[in-house]
Amino acid sequence: MTFVTIVALLSVLVGTLLAVSLRSVLHAVFCLALSLAGVACLFLLLDSPFVATMQILVYVGGISVAMVFAVMMSRSPKASMQSERLGHRILGVSVAVPFFGVVGWILLHTDFAVAPERAEGAGSVVEIGRDLLTHYNLVFELLSLALLVAIMGAILLTSRDDSEEASE
Amino acid sequence: MTLDLHAFLLLSLMLFSMGLYAVVARQNLIALLIGVELMLNGANVSFLAFNHYVAPDPAVGKTIVLFVIGLAAAEAAIALSIVIAVYRQRAAIRIGELTDLKG
Numbered sequence: 518m519t520f521v522t523i524v525a526l527l528s529v530l531v532g533t534l535l536a537v538s539l540r541s542v543l544h545a546v547f548c549l550a551l552s553l554a555g556v557a558c559l560f561l562l563l564d565s566p567f568v569a570t571m572q573i574l575v576y577v578g579g580i581s582v583a584m585v586f587a588v589m590m591s592r593s594p595k596a597s598m599q600s601e602r603l604g605h606r607i608l609g610v611s612v613a614v615p616f617f618g619v620v621g622w623i624l625l626h627t628d629f630a631v632a633p634e635r636a637e638g639a640g641s642v643v644e645i646g647r648d649l650l651t652h653y654n655l656v657f658e659l660l661s662l663a664l665l666v667a668i669m670g671a672i673l674l675t676s677r678d679d680s681e682e683a684s685e
Numbered sequence: 686m687t688l689d690l691h692a693f694l695l696l697s698l699m700l701f702s703m704g705l706y707a708v709v710a711r712q713n714l715i716a717l718l719i720g721v722e723l724m725l726n727g728a729n730v731s732f733l734a735f736n737h738y739v740a741p742d743p744a745v746g747k748t749i750v751l752f753v754i755g756l757a758a759a760e761a762a763i764a765l766s767i768v769i770a771v772y773r774q775r776a777a778i779r780i781g782e783l784t785d786l787k788g
Contacts, residue, residue, distance in 0.1 A: 537716075537723070568733065568750050609710025616701075635743060671765070
């Protein structure tokens with residue numbers, strides 16, 4: 518068991534458990550960042566260093582930080598520290614555990630076909646880039662459009678207009 | 686011990702189930718968003734695991750995961766700005782208090 522494997526398993530398991538169970542939302546976001554970094558290590562183990570880099574850049578560097586900012590800007594002591602009512606926890610467990618059990622049972626009882634032999638250098642960054650700009654070009658452009666709309670929408674949603682400020 | 690396909694799939698299922706629990710049980714909007722991100726990551730892990738062990742063309746899964754990461758970034762930006770807008774309007778981001786559209 519290599520070092521990367523141990524780091525990946527530990528950070529994914531511990532980070533995820535804490536991210537969904539900690540009462541303080543800010544701490545939960547930090548544990549989410551740990552878990553996402555662990556997922557990046559899993560991507561390294563799966564022979565995809567480029568995707569792992571993107572995972573670190575976008576998730577750990579971008580989304581987690583944006584979440585921390587959102588927590589800071591929307592923090593009211595009573596809202597961020599109250600724990601869930603017991604009923605919600607029971608409901609959550611009663612949804613998640615049967616799901617895990619059923620899908621896990623199916624997974625363990627399925628034999629997946631093994632991949633055929635691959636050419637040298639298949640799945641490299643060069644190949645991903647060529648795919649993105651030829652076969653998946655339409656999806657690529659649509660995604661950039663969606664990102665643009667999301668950025669504009671985020672700015673519009675969070676900017677105060679003058680009438681709002683006057684009423685405060 | 687090295688991880689095989691089933692280990693990776695179980696890990697991804699674990700991530701997805703934890704995210705599902707957070708979406709159902711947590712009452713804070715940002716904590717709910719954490720659950721959604723965990724579910725997306727679970728799906729990504731299973732995509733790459735199948736891509737590495739099963740798929741004949743190893744570039745497809747990576748491309749799809751890149752698309753998912755891009756969409757998740759857009760989704761997080763919109764969701765977080767909605768959270769901030771809701772907080773500005775009523776100083777509360779607990780789900781139980783947002784019942785205006787309830788019939």
